[in-house]
Amino acid sequence: MHRKFASILESGSSKKTHRKIDSVLESGSSKKTLKHFSHDHPLIFKEVLRDARVELSCYGCEQPIWGPAYGCIWCKFDLHKQCAELPMVMKHPMHPQHSLTLFPHLPFDEAICRCAACGRRCERFFYTCSKCCFYLDTICLSTMDKIQQTIKHKSHGHLLITLERPALFFCFACGTEHRGTSYLCTTCGFWINQKCASLPSTIKCSNHHHHLTLSFSLPDEYYQFRPNCDICSGELNRMYWVYYCVGCRYFSHVYCATSKAEYSRGCESEVGAQHGDSKLISLPLADQSVDPLTLFTKDLSLQGEHKKATEINHVSHDHPLIFVDKQIHDESHSDSKIPLLNEDKHDENCNGCAQTISVPFYHCAQCNFFLHEFCAELPNKMQHPCHRDHPLLLIAEQNTNFRLRNCACCLKCCNVFMFGCSACQFYLDIRCAFLPNIIRHEVHKNTLGLRKVNNIICSICNGNVCGFVFACDACNFIMCYLCALLPSKFNHRYDEHPFLLTYSPVENHLDEYYCEICEREINPKRWFYHCVDCDQSLHTGCIQSFFSDVHLNVKFGGTLKVDNHPHPLIFAPCPKNKRPRPSCNSCGQLLIENDVAFECAPCKFRLHHKCANDAASKETS
Known part of the structure; x- marks a missing residue:
């Protein structure tokens, strides 16, 4: 075998080819043509675009061609520019005792010609020493040349070597698998792909109005809140690189921030498209004075069978009920059958919803029994989107044994009017029964539909929800009903300015946020209330405690x-x-x-x- 190699090398044609190659290479820059010893026809210089429709493969290294190359216009023969210009004879540190000669292919069909670096069979361009049976393919040659070239990257303390082997590896920068050109630390095994190594220190992302800064790990001061990517909502690993905005506490995976694709929050949900926007309830509530039940039922047509009759008989009570449509403040009426309701006496509560009674209402002249006009006009049954199997019947029996039922939405106990299905043990208090099927909320692009869930995480407060949520099916956005009912403005007695519901960190507010009620730190990536004038903040949970009563649906006093x-x-x-x-x-x-x-x-x-x-x-x- 060695004699075959030697005969080829010593032949006159080989020497002539060697001299001819050198002469053509000298003039190739001007003529843009090359006569290569590996092919019979002249090769024409060309520039191959990365988005070319036909992918070309180099005959020498069998790798895809992008960039400068030489090709034959008659044959499907192409070479990378660097492969076409490989020297015919060279010295290499893996075999310092002899020179190595370039061969375009095996001159015989034997399987013993294997690369000394990778062990694979040499098929196309390779270097050999005819005396020592030494072979080195051009891919390994290029890789070892790159290894000798080191780079210093600001993300790492050691020098990195360049690798161009098509090995699959796990990138320490973005946390995903990659192939192709990469940079490896031979000291500690740190390995990053070429794209991550070339990331700019700042970037303008279409999903955020400020420039994002590259960080080689999640900053420690933000890790305690376990932030998610603000583009894909995926988890952020503190060990991987991130892009972030310091002032807004906006975080993103590096591959999310650099992606050219526009991230959409989804299309309009099917259920929302079927309803006119004019009839949709828009949230948040204006302030804490707005009663959700009043807002949700203002355009609702109830059964209205009493039609403001002066006296009615109701299923929930044995005696007739008298209609009252004005507040009485005159003490001279204290002996009349109309109840006296004023600020100096304890107000009565409605037997239908347990809330403070107000005009118009019905009352019993013989008993301490009251019903809001709304509660008296409730329908006997209703269809509910979260319980489609059966209708829900109005439960308004006389509660002589003080029976308590739990609402399937808010989970609070209730001993007043409810809508329920006794077969399924599914009950809703009046307030939850009239939650709208579809809402719009200013924090989300699409309409949100009412859903019953079990052990689902709210996208807003990150709480575990067992009950009702408003959900966007298009983009898996979940908002628990408590977050949905938060008012946009909250007035606190110890602050002269209103606290505004804030959905993200206040711009250029670099200090920590602390709640003025519980004095605990606030995660500004979650909703919170903030007063810009006083630079004071409140947890939404602490605010909810002001207007959320665990006994909201219970009437005491029996x-x-x-x-x-x-x-x-x-x-x-x-x-x-x-x-x-x-x-x-x-x-x-x-x-x-x-x-x-x-x-x-x-x-x-x-x-x-x-x-x-x-x-x-x-x-x-």
Whole structure:
């Protein structure tokens, strides 16, 4: 075999070819043509574009061709410019004792010609030493030349070598797999792809109005809030590179920020397209004075069977109910059948919704029973989008045993009017039953539809939701109903300016945000309330505690007689902030805050709700 190589090298034609190659290369820059020893026809210089329709492959290294190349106009023969200009004879550090000669292909069909660097069979251009049976393909030759070239990248403390092998590797910059040109640290194994190594230090992203700065890891001061990518909403790993805006606390994966594709929040949801925008409820609420139930039902046509009759009979009560359409403030009416409601006396609550009674309303002249006109006009049944299997029936029976049911939306207990399906044990209080099917919210481009979910994370507060949400099916956007009902403005008694609902960090506010109520740090990537004038902030959760009552749907004040206590027991909430905690006189267990109980305050006698009902049932039987 070695004699075959030697004969080819020593032939006159080979020497003539060598001299001819050198002469053509000298004039190739002007004539743009090359006569190469590996091909019979002249090769024409050309520039191959990366987006060319036909992908060309180099005959010498069998790699795709992009950029300068030589090609034959008669044959499908192409060479990279660097492959076409390889020297015929060279010295290499892997085989320093002899010179290596370039061959265009194997001169015989034997499988013993394998590259000394990678072990693969030499097929096309390769260098060989005919005396030592040494072979080196041009790809490994190029790689080793690159290895000898090192670069210093500002992201790493060691020098990086350049690799152009088509190996699959995991990029330490973006956290994804890559092939092709890369940079490797032989000291610690740090490995990044060429595209990441060439990323600009700042970039203008179409998804944000400021320039983004490249950081080689997620800054420690922001990691405690576990921020997500503001483009794809995916998780950010603190070890990988990110683009971010310091003033806005806007973060992005490097591949999201550099992508040319426009990120859309999706198309209009199908359910939203079927409704006219003019009839959609637009949120957020103007301020905390707006009652959601009033807003959601202002255009709703109820059954209206009473039509403001002066006297009605209602299924929830045994006696006739009298209609009242004006507030009485005159003490001279105290003996009349019309109830006196003024600021100096305790206002009555509606037996339908447990809220403070206000005109117009119905009341019973014989009993302490009140119904808002709205509650009296409620339909007997309704179809609900979150329970399509059965209609929901109005539950307005006379609650003599103080039965509590839990609302499937807000999960709060309720002993007043509800809509429910007893077969499925699905119940909704009045406020939740009339949540709109479709809403628009200024924070999201598309309409949001009402959905019932279980263990879903809210995109706004990051809380785990079991109940109702407003969702965008097009882009997997979830907003729990509590976030949806947050008012856009909140007035606090200790601040002369209103707090505004803020969806992102305040521009150029580089300091930390702390809640003025709980004094804990605020994650500005989540919604919060902020007063620009006073530079004060509030958690949305702390604000919700002002207008969210766990007993919102419970009417207290009824009495229950049990045989183990001489006095009637009053239905009441468990005392708050009482230490030590009182205990139930029946089972001995502590009464929990935010629970309900029956009590005789003068005797300090209290019973759990269940214990009192059990005692009353035994007495009845």
